[in-house]
Amino acid sequence: MPLEEQRLILKYVDEPSYTNDIDCYLKHGGYDQLKKAVQMKPEAICQEVLDSGVRGRGGAGFPAGMKWKFLDRKSGKPIYLICNADESEPGTFKDRQIIHKDPHQLIEGMLCSAFAIQAKLAFIYIRGEFFEGYQILEKAIEEARQKNLLGDDILGSGYSCDIIVHRGAGAYICGEETGLIESLEGKRANPRIKPPYFPAALGLYQCPTIVNNVETLCDVKHILEIGGKAFSEIGTPGNTGTRIWCVSGHVQKPGYYEFPCAGVTLGELIYDVCGGLLPGRKLKAVIPGGSSSKILRADERFKGKLKDGTEYDWGIEDIPMDFDSLSLVGSMSGSGGVIIMDDSTDMVEALANINYFYAHESCGQCTPCREGVPWMKKITARMCAGKAREEDADLLVSIADQIAGRTICAFGEAASWPVQSFIAKFKDEFVAKAKEQELLRQQGVDEVKETTLI
């Protein structure tokens, strides 16, 4: 049975006639929710969002309503809303689609959220490489401003809010909220130490700030549309709403697919939705939530007890795609970038590739990440170049263990989880590679392989 997508955010984007200008958006009922929102009490909107149970789509999966609740409203300082559109996690491409194809949805979601938290100024921090997206957003904002949907005295409600689009200079770390704030302030995107710099209290310019992902902010619009309670009924309790899965890798039809949380299993996503693997190939591994999440091996089985007490015994195909299930199997849903690897993949090279990315993207502020991640990169690069040693696998894990949990931001974990999980699940391949190369070295064939990845 072919699965039906349930699209909220991406409802119209694939319609051929749907364009990203405001008229088209208004035709599809756009800005209705904003009109509704400005008539509501901000607290009520917050409550709706809290009720909806929507969780952050950026990676960590922290409930958005809860985040808003922590906002320090009593400080007397201005409150800011920031939309995190610095989408740079390898394997993720959902925000770009939303911005390109439906920018007004984002603007509406942001304005609703800004009203809810009473922010007078909102920022869209867009990844520097998304130049087209930037232009689209600028145009969309201009359009909205002309229709008095943005700016002073929105729709005559007395509420004023402006949105500023800020292009980043191209760094993965700008996706980290405090790093993003620093960057927005015009400094190096060095994440801040928490405590004391929680954005909800001391964010942008030391003012209370809310940072949310593009998809999360779009969800706010839909929560207002269908009501928090109705939203919370999509998916399973604790994993509400729909989720956009960006599938990439060795499948027939890679792309973005929106499903209710837990509405699809990993197997269904690969074989039914994406048309299965390439002919003659077998599934080897899946990275379910962007490159930083832990890898799952195709022949693994996961057993345990759910929260409600029912026992589960899943193969990799049986894993429901939602926040909790993926963390139960030791990974995470992250930013929703599902990377499929078939049996043609060399896991050492795959890890080398990931390490190269993280070594390149480390901000360099704190020691473990600055020194440790490039070290891991150097090791995997050396392994690929034909100089692997048997002890390298253990060394990599040891380095990763020394990084994870000891850094200022979550980048340390993001960089060490792939290493930990790759070696935990594919250590045999690392060791085999080392032995093979050792043999070559003994035979005097000092083969230095050219690698394409680095």
Next chain:
Amino acid sequence: MIQIQTEETVTISVDGKSINVPKGLNVIEAMNSVGKEKEVPHYCYHPKLSIAGNCRMCLVEIGTPMRNRETGEAILDEEGAPKIGWIPKPVIGCSTIISEGMHVRTKSPTVLESRNGVTEFLLINHPLDCPICDQAGECRLQEFSAEHGRGYSRFIEDKNVKPKRTRLGPRVTLDDERCILCSRCIRFGQEIVKDDVLGFVDRGSYSTLTCFPGKELSNNYSLNTVDICPVGALTSTDFRFKMRVWFLKRTHSVCTESSVGSNTEIWSREGKIYRITPRRNDAVNDTWMTDSGRGLYKSIESEDRLKAYTMDGLTTDIDSAIQSARALIDLGGVGVLGSAFSSVEEQFLLKNIVDHTKAQFEMVQHLGDGDGLLVSEDRTPNLRGALVNELLNTLPTKCPNLLIKGIEDGVIKTLLVFNEDLSEIGVPLELLKKSVNIIYFGSLRNNTSDQAKIVFPTLSVFEKEGTFVNQNFILQKFNKAVPGPAGLVSDIEVLNRLLLGANDQPGFTHIADLWTKIAESNELLKGISWEKITSEGLMLKQEKFGALNFPETKNLKYKPVAELQAT
């Protein structure tokens, strides 16, 4: 920056032992107050700078007593003791402020493992430069890798290469490979000197400390970055490759650049001074000092240094010099030009001489621009010492008008000059040439010493011991770091011998003996003895001087007398 506002203490538990520490400290400072064995290693944290938390060396395990969310009551474990909610990950000590009941583990396996890991990471790309690195011996990285390091390297890849020998400014040279990116120097520039010229460029392991384009680290506090650099990345161009620090003897001293009286440490070996660094004193200079103050020692090796007692330009011995000087003084008609560069002890003896000879006494003021930090407007170290010694009761003027008048009128026939060059403070030399015998006390040759009938070469502040009274009326001690030129006796001995002929005061063998006399005769210094003057200094009473209009306006710790009285 950690500041303790109150006297309150909180009880925390360190590795299972409960202790009292002042409230408001962070974990690093709290552990320091416990003792050396609980020291939390750190690189980026500096007590006088903001917290960056980027070195990750100070990771400790923290736990707080668990409380029931509804009732707020403490949750107890089976044994009835409060249950501790340990934070699952180690947290950095520098940004964690201690609170009542907090539990800290500084020696747990996790903590030790974290330190080990961070040390390893810091070392993998750190060059093996210790043999040529000037920081060796006072390098935190060296110390902590000895304590926490693995002892061997697992790193077989190539080390990162970064620029070495970068000139950051006229006095500071940077070796980027050694830099551990703690950002202390950057924060110092931003927060203390407000001269924001340093920053990191590039990302990740490429991160490099550098000056902003077109700027250089040339402010008068640039060498403090060298002091606070925990490794050998920032080096003093002047001290670079001169001497290993473990050979150097450290002597506590006081900077004579201005009335701030920054506490210093003089590093010398075998009678040669190699460098001067600040010494922490939160009431005076925190942990900073000026670059200009660090170079003052070079004057003692200057070619103009007076090294022998002379009479009419001919070298003589001290006995005949003193005899002749006394003969001149005993003739009467004495004028004394005192100095605010003299120590309290010297001024005390001078006061006795002035009283005895009924000499006309005057001092001059040396003013300059203050920089708002550690250089004050009064460029002498001990003006307040003269006030305390009752040599003066008003502030001196720029020019010794009374003395000039006395000479012109022929009342003054003998003039004792201390450390001042008369030609520079507006006394016409022609006037002196014909009518007055000058007895000069000073360490450097100048126009006045050339004119003088008798010259007593004096020792510099590095060669003698004594005390100064700084802008906040803090009595501060300086010690002898190096021996003076051969054959010179200390200034207090010369003055005492000059005085001894006058009346039958017993002499003294040590400065401590002199202090018993000072304490007897001076109301403000009552009860003070040489040993009692600690390295932090003693605050003197200053009510008497409330009416005086001191030249200082604003600097790091300056408080006008009125404000001082209030505290």
Next chain:
Amino acid sequence: MDFLSYLLPFIYALSMIGVFMTLCAYSVLAERKICSFIQGRVGPNRARIPIIGQIPVLGNILTRLGLFHPAADGLKFLFKEEITPGHVRLTYYYLAPIIALAPALTTMVVLPFGRYVDASGAVQPLVLANIDVGILFILAISSLGVYGIVLAGWASNSKYPFLGAIRSTAQMISYELAMGLSILPVFLWAAAPGSDYGLSLFGVVQSQQGLWLILWQPISALIFLVAIFAETNRLPFDMAESETDLVGGFHTEYGAFKFGIFFVAEYAHIIMGSSLFVLLFLGGWNFLPGLADPWPAGIIGIVMSALWFLLKVCGMIFFFIWVRWSLPRFRYDQVMHLGWKILLPLAIANFVIYIFVIALIDKFIN
């Protein structure tokens, strides 16, 4: 003729001194060589004098044997810087070495070193002065040697030499007694009542044409040997020098040639002692026990007897050296104990016994 008869004694004496001093010099070399052999070393083998030393093979052998060393030593002592400490009694200080050497050389006047057959066919000794009281002369003169040591010790005005001198004095007195007593039986034996020889050393040698006296009187020989060691201040009795506790004993303050004289004196005493022992107990120039005089007549016989005697003396010198490098030094109290409590009673007992033995032999055998 008259002139010649006056001149000849001088020539004889000078040549004897020449031989004697050469012997002293080479004893020193022997001492150094033997001690190095005993200690597994090579010993002096460096000194080389120009012409002889450069003879192709022989020169090297002589150098290796160290034969030029005595000359080098002598020159060294001669040319070293003369140092006289400021605190000494100058007269006695300079006198002491002379007094030490002179007795040793003087005794050689009465020392017979060979035999010849004179015109009448009687056997006569080769000696400068054949006096009847030969042994007494030797004992008397050689005892004067101690004055050299005492004077040196006292004149040095320094504590180690003084201690050395005191020890030396006591030691001399102690062992002189035993020595004198030990040789009384020898003369009782050799000089039977009515014989011509009296206390002459020649007589003692002649009396040993049969068996040597060491076989007849081993106890006397032993006591005499020990006493000779003590008299010559040789190890194990070198209490006067004792460099481990007294630095150098009596000659601590002496250097250069003065020290050289002390040095020579010591060896002169050794040679004297050895000669005496050979004469008294080892048959003098007699060839072997039972075969006294195989020497041919004429000048060859004279020379051979003298050489044979010299050979025996050399053997004794070797024995002196050998003992020195084998035995440890006595403690001073042990020296006194040995001298007074053992050797003296033993010598007296020996004397008394031999009185009876000789009386009995005279009575019953002759």
Next chain:
Amino acid sequence: MAKTKVMERKPLTFSEKTFIPQIASGLATTFGNMFKKTVTLQYPEERPVIPENYRGIPTLVKDPKGRVKCVSCQLCEFVCPPKAIRINPSEIDGEEDPERAHIEKEPATFDINMLRCIYCGLCQEVCPEEAIFLQDDFSLSGYTREEMVYGKDKLLELGGTLPDRHFKWDKKKLAEESNSGHH
């Protein structure tokens, strides 16, 4: 005072009391020794074989390419128990010697007072650059005290060149030039 324990000794027999047999056996021993082979060497002509780790006089060595290895870290000066070593550090003039500019530091003077040296070898042990070695030279002499203070040139001449596997500074220069560390 410590307790004394009196050891029982076997009483001497008569022959032992006379010491004569003992003396005789001692003499026999020394006599026997006279005919044994000598154990000494004829020193200036015959030289002993110096063991590899012999601690002769300390010398400064050069690397196989003939360059001074010492960087004047002064650790030997610090560790030297009799304080025989005196170093005056200096910076390498990069313009004059661009080949070695990256080493940055070298001794301006390096003196070892051989009269003070006790040949303990601590300087060699502590040297991080393996620049100072106690080599097999053990006989040194001079007419004055000043002569016995060996300067840098003399020490380098005595030290000569030792094999070196590290070439630490060459590697460093190579890395600097190729900038290989980052890739």
